Amino acid sequence: MENVSMENVSMESARLVLRRFTPADAPALAAYRSDPEVSRYQGWEAPVPLAEAEPLAASFSAGDPRAPGWFQYAVERRDVPGLIGDVGVCRSEDGRQAVLGFTFAPEFQGHGYATEAVARIVGFLLAEEKLHRLSAGCDARNVRSAKLLERVGFRREGHLVQSLWVKGEWTDDVLFGLLATEYEGTRDGR
Ligand SMILES: CC(C)(COP(=O)(O)OP(=O)(O)OC[C@H]1O[C@@H](n2cnc3c(N)ncnc32)[C@H](O)[C@@H]1OP(=O)(O)O)[C@@H](O)C(=O)NCCC(=O)NCCS
Structure with missing residues (x-):
């Protein structure tokens, strides 16, 4: 049984630990947020x-993981300490919904780590915390992000054409959603 402790905000999956950030994570955070490929479809500018x-x-x-607004989980491997990425959860004011975001260092992409971390958070939020619905959005060109969301069960809900002004251009936003009822169905194999 995977463990969840909200006291120290720590969750485990097969290969990963999702935990609270510490000040010691700053150098790794700076390194991957400074990669132009990593920042390309994100709100911040590299470096x-x-x-x-x-x-x-x-x-x-x-941060407070149960309060409305963003809480950022630090992700590291169980066997090798050190930040490899992060998963952000933005809870709604009433606490019944959340928006997800995720970023992984380039050297730790392509191993299924991001999928594993997001799947763990999805299970936590829908099955354990009993949220009603999760949402996520990504730039229409961000194919890897869309693939990840569909892998963990999100449904494509909409494509907003030139709806966001990001980094000097209009960008298309693709919206994804996942209901607790759909998630339970997936887990039952229905
Ligand atoms: C979005 C992002 C996290 C996706 O990363 P990713 O590496 O594609 O996702 P995963 O870590 O889950 O790895 C999946 C890939 O690893 C492969 N893989 C290798 N070993 C694997 C394993 N043991 N288990 C599962 N998948 C494995 C999968 O086949 C898949 O490759 P494919 O897409 O070529 O089929 C990453 O591209 C990123 O951080 N981008 C920059 C930030 C960003 O844009 N975030 C999203 C904002 S909306």
Whole structure:
């Protein structure tokens, strides 16, 4: 049985630990957020110097995972310490819905780690925390993100044409959703 402890905000999956950020994660956070391929479809601009990553990691480390708004989970491998990526969860005001986001360091992409981490969070939020619905959105060109969301069970719900102004251009936003009822159906193999 995978364990969840909200006291120390730690969850495990087969190969990973999802835990609270610490200030010591700042250098790894700065490194992957500074990669232009990693930042390409995200809201921030690369590079992200250590001086910016340090207060960011500190603010992530002080977050409340059950409060409305964003909480960022740090992801590391069970057998090798060190930040490899993060999964963000933004709970709604009433706590019944959440939006997900995720970012992994390039050297840790292509191993199924991001899928494993997001699947763990999805299970936690829908099966354990009993949220009603999860949502996610990505740039229509972000094929890897869309594939990941569909792998963990999200449904494509819409394609908003030129709906966001990001990094000097209009971009298409693809919307995904997953209901608790659909998730239970998947787990039962229906
Ligand atoms: C989105 C993102 C997390 C997806 O990363 P990813 O590496 O494609 O996802 P995973 O870690 O789950 O790896 C899946 C890939 O690993 C492969 N893989 C290798 N070993 C595997 C294993 N043991 N288990 C599962 N998959 C494995 C899968 O086949 C898949 O490859 P494919 O897409 O070529 O079929 C990553 O591209 C990223 O961080 N991008 C930058 C930030 C970003 O844009 N975030 C999304 C904003 S909406």
